[in-house]
Amino acid sequence: MTLEQFFGRIGMDEEARALVADVDRSYDHEALRPLWEKLYSPATWDEGVRELQQALAPDEDGMKMLACMAHCALRTYDEYVRQGIPDKVFDETMQFLSRFVAADKKAEGKCMFRWGWWFPRQLALREFRFGSFEYECTQNEERSKFISLHIPAGVRLDAEAAFASYAEAHAFFAERFPDWCAGGVYCESWLMTPALHDLLPATSNILRFQSDFTVLRTDDESPAALDWIYGKRLPYEQLPEDTSLQRAAKAYLLAGKKIGWTLAKLKDEHWQ
Numbered sequence: 001m002t003l004e005q006f007f008g009r010i011g012m013d014e015e016a017r018a019l020v021a022d023v024d025r026s027y028d029h030e031a032l033r034p035l036w037e038k039l040y041s042p043a044t045w046d047e048g049v050r051e052l053q054q055a056l057a058p059d060e061d062g063m064k065m066l067a068c069m070a071h072c073a074l075r076t077y078d079e080y081v082r083q084g085i086p087d088k089v090f091d092e093t094m095q096f097l098s099r100f101v102a103a104d105k106k107a108e109g110k111c112m113f114r115w116g117w118w119f120p121r122q123l124a125l126r127e128f129r130f131g132s133f134e135y136e137c138t139q140n141e142e143r144s145k146f147i148s149l150h151i152p153a154g155v156r157l158d159a160e161a162a163f164a165s166y167a168e169a170h171a172f173f174a175e176r177f178p179d180w181c182a183g184g185v186y187c188e189s190w191l192m193t194p195a196l197h198d199l200l201p202a203t204s205n206i207l208r209f210q211s212d213f214t215v216l217r218t219d220d221e222s223p224a225a226l227d228w229i230y231g232k233r234l235p236y237e238q239l240p241e242d243t244s245l246q247r248a249a250k251a252y253l254l255a256g257k258k259i260g261w262t263l264a265k266l267k268d269e270h271w272q
């Protein structure tokens with residue numbers, strides 16, 4: 001598979017493809033092997049990203065890093081083939097790249113790639129996408145294994161879409177990563193916070209999605225919800241009011257209430 005074929009499969013922005021092609025004319029992937037090989041292991045991927053950032057500097061728009069990680073993804077594809085993982089899983093998982101390039105372009109008005117610090121999870125076959133959600137094999141400090149569920153922006157949260165994703169993911173992990181599968185599924189997100197019951201109508205698909213989980217704890221002081229509701233952190237008085245949720249959340253915050261960030265566990269009846 002070529003880079004152009006890979007970008008076509010994942011729907012990469014045309015401008016970003018051209019920028020990466022420009023980088024690729026002078027980029028020597030093999031020369032950086034000692035650095036990018038570290039991206040394939042959780043124990044070394046943070047170090048690998050830091051060293052690549054230093055080696056590729058200056059890289060203000062992240063296109064050099066995108067070129068490097070796209071080459072790495074081609075190697076990951078070979079591992080998918082070796083393990084017999086369907087192309088559909090590879091394509092949907094790797095769309096992480098095109099999704100965040102598009103999001104940054106919309107937000108900043110130009111092509112950027114700022115998520116190289118996260119992408120080793122996909123390269124190392126630790127994170128996969130099934131339908132609406134991404135599922136990451138996670139290990140905590142106590143060495144316990146479990147799966148972290150991540151929610152891409154704009155996905156369907158209705159029961160049909162959510163249950164289809166849970167079922168497809170469970171079948172995959174039960175077969176290939178049974179130790180992680182047995183540890184259950186957890187989600188840390190503003191979408192899990194109980195405060196949303198005060199901000200959304202009872203018919204909201206977000207609240208329906210919440211009902212699939214059991215809340216474990218909430219950090220009321222976390223401001224991270226602002227990143228996802230507004231796309232930025234601003235003084236509450238300056239927050240935009242472009243959507244009904246933004247308007248409701250702004251009034252809620254100005255009244256001295258907290259939205260927070262919540263950890264929840266997928267109910268066992270949905271993970272089988």
